[in-house]
Amino acid sequence: MTARLFIQLLLASSIFWVAICYWWWSLVRVTFLRQELFAIRNRLWDKAHALKAFNDPGYIAARTQLNACIKNAGIVSIEVIDAMLKNSDVYAAPKEDRCCTTEMQRCVNEARFEAFGTIYTYVVFHRASGWSRLVRQKSAKVARDVSRWSQGMLIITDPDSCPTPPRNRRTLKHV
Numbered sequence: 070m071t072a073r074l075f076i077q078l079l080l081a082s083s084i085f086w087v088a089i090c091y092w093w094w095s096l097v098r099v100t101f102l103r104q105e106l107f108a109i110r111n112r113l114w115d116k117a118h119a120l121k122a123f124n125d126p127g128y129i130a131a132r133t134q135l136n137a138c139i140k141n142a143g144i145v146s147i148e149v150i151d152a153m154l155k156n157s158d159v160y161a162a163p164k165e166d167r168c169c170t171t172e173m174q175r176c177v178n179e180a181r182f183e184a185f186g187t188i189y190t191y192v193v194f195h196r197a198s199g200w201s202r203l204v205r206q207k208s209a210k211v212a213r214d215v216s217r218w219s220q221g222m223l224i225i226t227d228p229d230s231c232p233t234p235p236r237n238r239r240t241l242k243h244v
Contacts, residue, residue, distance in 0.1 A: 098191070098195050098196075099142050099143045102142045102145075102187065102188070102191045102195075103139050103142045105187045106135060106138050106139045106142065106184060106187065106188075107139060109135060109180050109183050109184050109187065110132065110135040110136070110139070110180070112180065113128070113131060113132065113135070113176060113177065113180040114132070116173075116176040117173065117176070120170065120172055120173050120176070122168070122169070122170065122173045125168050125169050125170070125173050126166050126167070126168070126169070127166045127167055127168030127169070127173060127174055127177045128168060128173060128176075128177060129166075130166035131166075131177045131180055131181060134181075135180070135184060138184060138188065145188060145191065145192055146192065146196055146198050146199075147192060147193075147196070147198040147199055147202045148198060150192065
C-alpha cells in the first residue's frame with residue numbers, strides 16, 4: 070500500500086468516525102438535557118407536595134412549561150431562537166401567573182431560573198451552532214438573544230401560557 074493511499078484511507082476513516090461520534094453526541098446531549106429538566110421538574114413537584122400546592126396556578130403554569138421544554142428539547146438551537154424572536158406572532162410578552170403563596174412563588178422562580186441556566190448552557194455550549202455564533206458575534210449579543218427568548222420560558226406553544234420571568238434574580242452574565 071502506498072503512502073498516499075494510506076493517508077487517504079486514514080483521512081476518510083477519521084472523517085467517518087468524527088461524523089459517527091458527533092451524531093452519537095447529538096443524541097446523548099438531548100437526553101442529558103431532558104434528564105436535567107426532569108430533575109428540575111421533580112424538585113419543583115417535591116416542593117409543591119410539601120406545600121400542598123398542586124392546584125396553585127403558578128405551579129401549574131411552571132410545570133406545563135417545563136413539560137413543554139422537555140418535549141421540545143431536541144429542536145432547541147440558536148436558529149430556532151432567532152426564528153422565534155423574529156416572528157412576533159410566536160413570541161409574545163409573558164402573561165403573569167402568580168402563585169397563591171410567597172413560598173411557592175419562590176420555588177417556581179427557582180425552578181424557572183434553573184431551567185433557564187440549563188437550557189442556556191445547552192444552547193450556547195453544547196451545540197455547534199452556539200459555538201459558531203459565539204465566534205461570529207459578541208457573546209453579549211448571543212447572551213441577550215438567548216436570555217430574551219428563554220424568559221418567555223423556552224419553547225412557547227401557547228402564548229397565553231407564558232410565565233413571568235423571575236425578578237430580582239441573577240442576570241445572565243452570572244450564569
